[in-house]
Amino acid sequence: MTTVRRVDASMSLLNDLMRQPIDGDYAAAHAARVARPSSRPQRLTRSGLVLVVAVVLGVVLSGAVVNLRAPTAALRASRQLLVDQVSERTQQADDLAAANAAMSDQIAALQAQALESSDPQLLARLRGYELASGAIATIGPGLVFELTDAPGDGAPAEPTSLVQDVDLRVLVNGLWAAGAEAIAVNGVRLTATSPIRSVHQAVFVNLVPVTSPYTVSAIGDPQTMQTRLAQGTTSSYLALLTSAYGIAVSTKAADHLELPGAGASVLRYAELADVASSDAQDSEGVTTP
Amino acid sequence: MIAVIGLLLGALAGIFLEPSVPTVLQPYLPIAVVAALDALFGALRAILDGTFDDRVFLVSFLSNVLVAALIVFLGDQLGVGSQLSTAVVVVLGIRIFSNAAAIRRHLFKA
Numbered sequence: 001m002t003t004v005r006r007v008d009a010s011m012s013l014l015n016d017l018m019r020q021p022i023d024g025d026y027a028a029a030h031a032a033r034v035a036r037p038s039s040r041p042q043r044l045t046r047s048g049l050v051l052v053v054a055v056v057l058g059v060v061l062s063g064a065v066v067n068l069r070a071p072t073a074a075l076r077a078s079r080q081l082l083v084d085q086v087s088e089r090t091q092q093a094d095d096l097a098a099a100n101a102a103m104s105d106q107i108a109a110l111q112a113q114a115l116e117s118s119d120p121q122l123l124a125r126l127r128g129y130e131l132a133s134g135a136i137a138t139i140g141p142g143l144v145f146e147l148t149d150a151p152g153d154g155a156p157a158e159p160t161s162l163v164q165d166v167d168l169r170v171l172v173n174g175l176w177a178a179g180a181e182a183i184a185v186n187g188v189r190l191t192a193t194s195p196i197r198s199v200h201q202a203v204f205v206n207l208v209p210v211t212s213p214y215t216v217s218a219i220g221d222p223q224t225m226q227t228r229l230a231q232g233t234t235s236s237y238l239a240l241l242t243s244a245y246g247i248a249v250s251t252k253a254a255d256h257l258e259l260p261g262a263g264a265s266v267l268r269y270a271e272l273a274d275v276a277s278s279d280a281q282d283s284e285g286v287t288t289p
Numbered sequence: 290m291i292a293v294i295g296l297l298l299g300a301l302a303g304i305f306l307e308p309s310v311p312t313v314l315q316p317y318l319p320i321a322v323v324a325a326l327d328a329l330f331g332a333l334r335a336i337l338d339g340t341f342d343d344r345v346f347l348v349s350f351l352s353n354v355l356v357a358a359l360i361v362f363l364g365d366q367l368g369v370g371s372q373l374s375t376a377v378v379v380v381l382g383i384r385i386f387s388n389a390a391a392i393r394r395h396l397f398k399a
Contacts, residue, residue, distance in 0.1 A: 025349065026331075031339035047291050050343045054292040057350055058299020061325050063308040064318045070307075 070180075104263050131182075134191040136261040138182040142219040143226065144254050145171060145238075149212040150246030160245050163214055165198040167241060168205070172196065172214055174234030178225040180218035182259050186210040189262040206262070222253040292343040293332070296350075315359035316365070320377055324357035325350060326380045330388040337395040357381070 008015065115123040130136045147168070150161035168185060175183055183190045185205045189195075194206040195258040202209045218225065229235050310318060328350040335341040358378050364373030 025345045026335040026338070026340045026342060029342040029345045033342065046344065050292050050347060053294025053296040053347050053351075054343075055299035055302070058296040058301075059303040059306065060299075060309060061296070061322070062300040062303030063306070063310060064322055065308050067305060067310045067315070067320050068322065217311065 029107055031082040037268050053182075101263065111195050114176075130261075134182060134189045134194075136260045138259045138261070140181070140257060141222055141253070141255050142180070142182075142217060142257045143175070144252050144257070145216040145218075146247075146250045147171070147212070147214040147216070147241070148246075148248040157200070161247070162201060163203065163212055163241075163247055164202050167194050167247070168196050168203065168214060170215065170234060170237050174229055174232055174237075175216070175225065176219070176227035178233065178234075180220040180225060182219040184259040186215055187260060189260050190267040192264045194262070217254075217257050217259060219257050219259060226251075226253070290343070292346045312328050313363075314358075316370075319353045320357045320361050320374055323381050325351040327384050327388075328353045330385050330392070334388045334391050334395070337392060348362060 005283045006012075006030050016218060035177050111126075127136075131138060141279065151162055170186070172183055172190065185196065188194075188205045188210065190206065196203065196205050198204070202211070204210070205212070238249045298365040328346070331349060332341065332346045335346070360377055361370060361374050
């Protein structure tokens, strides 16, 4: 008769682990101590040694835990560096934008000054064009729309409950169609080349990020605009936004709206004047960035 | 008991002193901490069994931590560091669980 193999012999490692998780040393040491108690001075020295070793181990253990939990100093330093760089560059960009605006004002003033004496008619025409293209600040009566994201209770909001770029585009196009003369979204003046689009969850108007509540101000005759909006599809679109997605939309007429200018227009296309017609055909224009 | 008190004192001191761990040792910290946890649970069970011994506690604590770190170090040198880490974590995890079960039986008689 051969020795009987245990059914779970292959599991002996697991069995050992499960049955005897505790170090057998505890029981052995206990038995030894009971059998042969140590003398008092022996115990004292041992206690001192034990205490020292235990304190050292405790420091090492909690040190390890603290090290694991806290982000390393290098990580924090590099993060701080990045934050500094971001704020520094933002400051630089703001300064440059301010300088740019000041320059534009100066150029416009000089232009007006020069034209006033030489060609007042041209200046008047230029003013008209600038007004229509949104280059200069405009004042007048109009309508103010306010679109607010649906309340999300702090949870990450559903994309549909946020105001999207398409919502603003529909409203703005509706306003243009209804006879608006000048439109600004959250204080950003729209021109013929201003895009309204989403990047992730942020809406960018003319490459400037804007956030909820979105205020769309349109200068024009309030009554005409309201009537034409109601006749078109825009008002039903806004009603749908409110009923289906919980986006709050409010409208009010304003007697005095002040929209900022979009700044001096950039020269994008130019054509040589006073040359032979064949030459003008060939040089298709000089573009500047 | 002296060992436990000493360990607590040391742990408090460590929290306030925040000793820096050399970068070379950083990869072995998680395993070392798990091994230390295993030793602590074993000690708690021994206390409840009435067989606790300071010397055994410290020796098992130290050897647990060192052996665990050593295994991971060897694994790193052989290119199987993450697998060996998993093995160590599994073994220590089982020990912690069964020690916790024994402690539970002691405390709640269930």
